[in-house]
Amino acid sequence: MINTPFSRMFTRFFAALVATVALLTASIAHAQLRVEIAGVGANQIPIAIAAFGNESIAPQQVSAIIKGDLTRSGYFKVIDTSTVLTENSPVDLADWKTRGANAVVVGSVTKLPDGRFDVKYRLFDTVKGGQLSSLALASQPQFLRVAAHKVADDIYEKLTGIPGIFATRIAYVTRNGREYHLEVADSDGQGTQVALRSNEPIISPSWSPDGTKVAYVSFENKKPIVYVQNLVTRQRTVAANYKGSNSAPSWSPDGSKLAVALSRDGMTQVYVVNTDGTGLRRLSNSSGIDTEPQFSADGQSIYFTSDRSGGPQIYKMSANGGEARRVTFTGSYNISPRISADGKTLAYISRRDGKFQLYMLDLTNGQEQRLSDTVKDESPSFSPNGKYLLYATQSGGRGSLAVVSTDGRVRQTLTMQAGDIQEPTWGPFMK
Template identity: 75%
Template structure:
């Protein structure tokens, strides 16, 4: 009975929805990074001709990261404007961002920017990019990414996408948006639940579980063509898809042979093979960053814990030991950390484990967390939780210092997955 309840809980996690409004997500940020960099961001000259204000998007991105203190300049400056570095240093700015927006003959917009180090009185970076009216937000996110990388030393992830599940009335939706929740697009609508979305490494596809056949079936959907492929539709439960780093395979959890076990299947649904073989329930598989191992949840020790085994199958090693209930493993992009949900004192909370030294850190202070997902630069973890009895998405830095939430005005939002860097 315990095993059945455990499996049912994993399958149905995140399926308690209420109606959700069609409004965009709202972002609320709390906490700051260890050392905030004071940065002045001037208004880009002529940016009002574009459908979105570039500087507003850049400011919101950098502020949300927690690593920057935004200094409002109160005026516009182009990338060719002369710069009085002493003036900006006097205002407390260590860095300055300037730029411009111009309309091109083909109707697109030429977005140019430059980043200055005011302390060293030097230019750090700058570039121009042509963007259609529907790509202004992406252009602004790319500028924020470049600023983040030049000043923090880590690639920015503002220009990436996220996917998640909402419910409107009796309709479930798999939605895709910018990392800040803007520019939402519906990838799938269904009258039956959708769970466990997972991005392909190239960002062109999403695997997920849909109940539209009145049972859980694993699909892969091309986000460009919307073509869908059935990857796993066997007797019993088909669940928890996770991509291999090279994008050629998926790890899935199937109950076709009795108890749920871990299988690997080609992305087109061919070549199914079983890789776990235990007397318990093995589920929620996740490939390691190098593709050599699979992390998964198993109750073989009596309660759900996280294990690691070779990707081709073999002896499994237990990874989590603190707490009696640990589920939903997610491996960081560099393979050094593991995020997961742990139940302690009746609270389901997000934890991160250093796989090298075994040190554990609790990242959330909520009580109903689920579905963690690392940002592609490994600096943040997105997860689903509850606020005011409604499902929300939360993001926390891996050191726990910076938090922000993405909420709708009404209803629940669940099952987040953070997409990869796009080329």
């Protein structure tokens, strides 16, 4: 991981790459992420997940993936059981309730004649004494994990009222020696795929709203250039290649434009450009450095970092440009704004007492909360349901990834056996 002095803040905006579920032609990386979990939610839901009928025929154990997802969330207490129960088995809800389970999951896996696997499941509520949900998902063998994640998403939503994010993907950059990889993985760190290899730095990957493209900055031509890459067709388009720095791409909610930071006219300022590189328009006009633009979820505003007040702080302006309003006031160094989907919460990195740490600001009441206890954090990214934050930090002297729930109770660390992990970004819900 690179140190983060003020100059580093603006250097890292020279890149953004993309990754998606549709990387069917990408090669599988050798190193999987290892996930360590700490902490639990305020009110854990006790749930029994039976072994699925006939799941030994499948390349992945579906019930184990579901258990792992729900455990990792921190909001479920999985009750150990080796019982095999299919969606057609009689389920004694009163008995499961006496065993301490508020919910029971049963299901099966069947291999179809065309080679796909049919995953069926049912969710029962032992408290109210009835069925809450059921699903039937047919998937190719290589997408069986996705089917299991979708089941876990359904369970999470039915029991919490919040959409699950287990079937989403994350993207990040790994560095091993002089080689950089842009990699994509399931939200649990499994199923890693390489989207891009380069001997030059890759930074700031940014997912398109539909999860099929990535905007990124690549130094492969010995200067920072913003690209948009279709991850299905592998086609790349240059979105910004002007003199000076081209950096920090951020997608508009409708996927038609990018906010970028360019130094083409002198000091780095915020611009907007169509994803094909046309229609460049300048938005900010300050005597300082304006960078790290991020669209709000409704597309009406842009948050960005500027040193116009003497040190880096976060500002907000209309997506059409114009006067900017300062947002952060606590601390002398606040960078890397990320706004939640509901527009109510701002995440950012703040330097205080020599530590770079993850903070969250409630924009409705001005209450600030520190979410990390590490000292070299960067690149925060909200989960699409707004309940978790992914960010880069250091673990054992190497770059690693971390996930923390927005209430600060649940923490995960994602590490790999060799190399540094940097520049994470959490992908959108996939349709």
